[in-house]
Amino acid sequence: MGLPRTEQVTTEAEALDRLTGPAALSRMIDVQRAAIESLRTVLPEIEAAAALMAETLRGEGRLVYAAAGSSALMALADAAELPGTFGIAQQRIVIRMAGGVPTDAAMPGDTEDDTKAAQAVIAELRPDDLVIALSASGSTPYPTAIAQGAPARGARVVAIACNPGTPLLAAADVAICLATPPEALAGSTRMGAGTAQKAALNLISTRAGVLLGHVHDGMMVNLVADNAKLRGRAAGIVARVAKVEVQTAARALDLAQGAVKPACLIAAGATPETARALLERHADHLRPALAELHDTQQDA
Known part of the structure; x- marks a missing residue:
């Protein structure tokens, strides 16, 4: 049986240590570009994973990211950005990295085999949670055990791996197998596989x-504006959506206590109470809420 893709060695002609600097760097770029392209073959699975994530967040469930090593770092990057980018409450996001999230450069490799720690994660899962489990190989014990144990707790599983027919993928409700090429540095999945995993998480x-x-309209209308840059961005979004001056947008944001969606409606002429009612009626979607507001204004 041949080696899995994530462990395969390139030809001698493509070996990094046999290439000149620019050629070696180009080789690494080529591998990562091919890794990104692998996502195009699994777009239906990525869409299904996104639908599960949205369904979970509409309900009472949490997103539980489970991984080890480089895969866990990719998961951490995605999970930690969700509150600021999309206004997802921090308590709805759980990060379970084998060995814990590192606070320095120490990231022991043996923690990925710790199935006892995986059992502790399984024990804390709740019905309606969504486990997002990652492993480049598809057989890392820690995330695989969590994925396998999740159904008994009422949780569903999205799994991302780079080798087909692996235990992690077999345990998933939505299995995403990224057909990444052999790594530029054999076995170092922080490059090709890591790039593809991070891109898949970005898409989902x-x-x-x-x-x-x-x-x-391509703008983050549920962002958390907790610094000067983001407060300026929020005002700009409100101004653009409501077609008002930035000063008017800033006042609307104050009335909406910094929330961008109701601020857009307030800037467009709604009262704070009407803005909240419109968003509730339209499941927090701004476009139909704005359309109803405009229809009401035209009928008045």
Whole structure:
């Protein structure tokens, strides 16, 4: 039996240590470009994963990211950005990295085999949670055990791996197998496989944000504006959506206590109470709420 893709060695002619600097760097770019392209073959699975994520966040469930090593770092990057980008409450996001999230450069490799720690994660899962489990190989014990144990707790599973026919993928409700090429540095999945995994997570979470109504005309209308840059961005979004001056947008944001969607409606002429009612009636989607507001204004 041949080696799995994530462990395959390239030909001598493509070996990094046999190439000149620019050629070696180009080789690494080529592998990562091919890794990104692998996502095009699994777009239906990515859409299904995004739908599960959106469904989970509409309900009472949490997103539980489970992985080890480089895959866990990709998961951490996606999970930690969801509150700021899409306004997802922090308590709805759980990050379970084998060995814990590192606070320095120490990331022991043996923690990926810790199935006892995986059992502790399984024990804390709740019905309606969505486990997002990652493993480049598809057989890492820690995330695989969590994925396998999740159904008994009423949780569903999205799994992302880079080798077909692996235990992690077999345990998933939605299995995403990324057909990445052999790594430029054999076995170092922080490059090709890691790039593809991070891109897949980007697609899933951003598409879920769209399904939840947190994206309007390509803008983040549910962002958390907790610094000067983001407060300026929020005012700009409100001004653009409501077609008002930035000063008017800023006042609307104040009335909406910093929430962008109701601020857009307030800037367009709604009272704060009407803005909240419109968003509730339209499942927090701004476009139909604005359309109803405009229809009401025209009828008045």
